[in-house]
Amino acid sequence: MPLNESMRAHxxxxxxxxxxxxxxxxxxxxxxxxxxxxxxxxxxxxASKTYTYKDQTYNLTxxxxxxxxxxxxxxxxxxxxxxxQASGPRxxxxxxxxxxxxxxxxxxxxxxxxAGCPLGRYGTFTLAVISTAPYGxxxxxxxxxxxxxxxxxxxFDELRKATxxxxxxxxxxxxxxx
Amino acid sequence: xxxxxxxxxxxxLVNHLKANGVGGTDGVVEFYPxxxxxxxxxxxxxxxxxxxxALSTPVSDFGIRSCSLLxxxxxxxxxxxxxxxxxxxxxxxxxxxxxxxxxxxxxYHFSLDKKNLVYSGRSLYAGYSSKxxxxxxxxx
Numbered sequence: 471m472p473l474n475e476s477m478r479a480h481x482x483x484x485x486x487x488x489x490x491x492x493x494x495x496x497x498x499x500x501x502x503x504x505x506x507x508x509x510x511x512x513x514x515x516x517a518s519k520t521y522t523y524k525d526q527t528y529n530l531t532x533x534x535x536x537x538x539x540x541x542x543x544x545x546x547x548x549x550x551x552x553x554x555q556a557s558g559p560r561x562x563x564x565x566x567x568x569x570x571x572x573x574x575x576x577x578x579x580x581x582x583x584x585a586g587c588p589l590g591r592y593g594t595f596t597l598a599v600i601s602t603a604p605y606g607x608x609x610x611x612x613x614x615x616x617x618x619x620x621x622x623x624x625x626f627d628e629l630r631k632a633t634x635x636x637x638x639x640x641x642x643x644x645x646x647x648x
Numbered sequence: 649x650x651x652x653x654x655x656x657x658x659x660x661l662v663n664h665l666k667a668n669g670v671g672g673t674d675g676v677v678e679f680y681p682x683x684x685x686x687x688x689x690x691x692x693x694x695x696x697x698x699x700x701x702a703l704s705t706p707v708s709d710f711g712i713r714s715c716s717l718l719x720x721x722x723x724x725x726x727x728x729x730x731x732x733x734x735x736x737x738x739x740x741x742x743x744x745x746x747x748x749x750x751x752x753x754x755x756y757h758f759s760l761d762k763k764n765l766v767y768s769g770r771s772l773y774a775g776y777s778s779k780x781x782x783x784x785x786x787x788x
């Protein structure tokens with residue numbers, strides 16, 4: 471008796487589930503390896519760019535790191551962890567109010583709790599580059615110093631571009647097209 | 649499953665560790681579930697247990713829920729800044745013995761993710777080293 475359409479549809483569903491259960495463990499290992507390499511690239515990139523950005527209190531770099539998420543769950547944490555860390559918070563003034571910025575505390579907050587990663591769909595792997603000190607935006611815009619020094623201007627933009635280029639190379643090295 | 653399970657699942661893991669020889673009577677390690685770490689006077693060694701990611705369900709309606717917990721072991725560095733590997737090894741051994749096989753606590757089924765260590769290195773708490781691992785939890 472030939473298969474009817476509903477039996478064919480059922481068989482396709484079963485085969486898709488089996489394929490996913492076989493492919494997922496292999497894809498998982500590969501995806502994590504690729505993102506791990508990318509995370510290491512980010513750390514070495516930051517370490518190499520000291521001529522464009524100089525730490526003052528080290529709170530900004532203390533608040534920086536990479537996190538790899540699988541289906542929205544943190545599976546690997548790679549803080550930047552400069553050799554020298556902040557000895558205390560940095561005080562900033564924003565809209566005439568004073569705030570103490572403790573980089574490590576802010577990074578801890580970003581990772582703890584049930585926030586996870588917003589991209590929580592099944593089968594997604596995400597590398598998030600996190601820098602939680604709020605004045606990172608001013609550094610990137612070149613407004614942190616307020617004068618001609620503009621230390622760190624475009625630093626985060628440059629990091630993003632470098633990361634986008636590097637993921638293509640890493641995927642190619644693993645045999646995947648862009 | 650109820651809303652309160654979000655907090656009690658971390659406490660259930662902590663209670664299991666205490667009941668199975670980790671910290672507790674010998675006072676070697678303190679436990680802080682659900683982001684209760686104090687802001688000062690941290691102990692020599694402490695374990696945080698926090699949620700990792702969202703609650704999810706593999707079924708469309710009632711039934712099993714699942715979530716993950718992060719267990720973070722923090723050990724104070726001695727004066728020279730190197731890791732206190734003796735204390736770390738001792739505590740990791742205690743934790744390992746308590747969780748090496750999947751276990752049940754109430755309506756929670758816990759299993760350690762042995763395939764992957766989330767982090768090992770200097771802690772985000774100044775003056776500490778840290779080991780971070782995942783637990784997968786099914787909630788019935």
